[in-house]
Amino acid sequence: MDINIEAQKNILGLQLHTDPRWVDIAGLSLEEILTDHAYCEQKAATTCISLIQKYAEKDKLVNELAPIVTEEWGHFRLVLQELRKRGLQLGKQRRDEYVNKLLEFQQKGGNAEGRFLDQMLTMALIEARSCERFKRLSEGLNDAYMRNFYRRFMESEAGHYALFIDLAETYIDKEKVRKRWAEWLAYEKDVMTHLELRSDRIH
Numbered sequence: 001m002d003i004n005i006e007a008q009k010n011i012l013g014l015q016l017h018t019d020p021r022w023v024d025i026a027g028l029s030l031e032e033i034l035t036d037h038a039y040c041e042q043k044a045a046t047t048c049i050s051l052i053q054k055y056a057e058k059d060k061l062v063n064e065l066a067p068i069v070t071e072e073w074g075h076f077r078l079v080l081q082e083l084r085k086r087g088l089q090l091g092k093q094r095r096d097e098y099v100n101k102l103l104e105f106q107q108k109g110g111n112a113e114g115r116f117l118d119q120m121l122t123m124a125l126i127e128a129r130s131c132e133r134f135k136r137l138s139e140g141l142n143d144a145y146m147r148n149f150y151r152r153f154m155e156s157e158a159g160h161y162a163l164f165i166d167l168a169e170t171y172i173d174k175e176k177v178r179k180r181w182a183e184w185l186a187y188e189k190d191v192m193t194h195l196e197l198r199s200d201r202i203h
């Protein structure tokens with residue numbers, strides 16, 4: 001299993017494993033995790049809609065993100081269904097410190113190409129880290145049903161990670177993408193190192 005995790009980590013390029021204790025504490029507050037997860041999926045869907053609106057002239061991006069909106073919204077509905085099965089409400093959206101930290105690293109001014117690249121890489125990174133967290137849950141939870149539940153998300157988010165990298169490379173020189181991706185990975189490692197390990201957050 002460790003070799004598998006190692007391989008997955010390398011594929012995604014993430015430089016820091018999630019602390020193994022996270023899955024244990026997350027497993028104890030699955031309801032909180034489900035609420036946070038539900039909002040992650042909503043944000044994924046709405047961000048894809050925003051990207052389509054912002055980059056309407058990029059045909060490939062529009063074509064490829066259009067079905068992702070549906071998929072992410074489908075994810076939201078699956079998570080909502082799990083909450084309802086437990087007689088729970090959706091609950092309030094929480095402050096997403098992980099994503100806020102990533103947004104701080106995005107290029108705000110400068111050229112349009114650099115801003116576009118950072119938007120694609122931010123999405124790729126969130127998908128990669130989500131995938132890694134779902135993998136943890138799919139392997140470490142005691143409940144077999146929930147392990148299987150998270151496995152589906154893990155596979156789907158791995159595909160999204162690859163899609164955002166591909167979109168970046170479609171519109172921007174691969175060498176530039178690789179160089180900036182390395183900077184993002186190093187930054188994300190730093191963010192993860194300093195982020196409090198919480199039982200009620202996907203990230």
Ligand SMILES: [Fe+2]
Pocket residue numbers: 041044071072075156157
């Ligand atoms: Fe998703």
Ligand SMILES: [Fe+2]
Pocket residue numbers: 044072127156157160
């Ligand atoms: Fe996704």
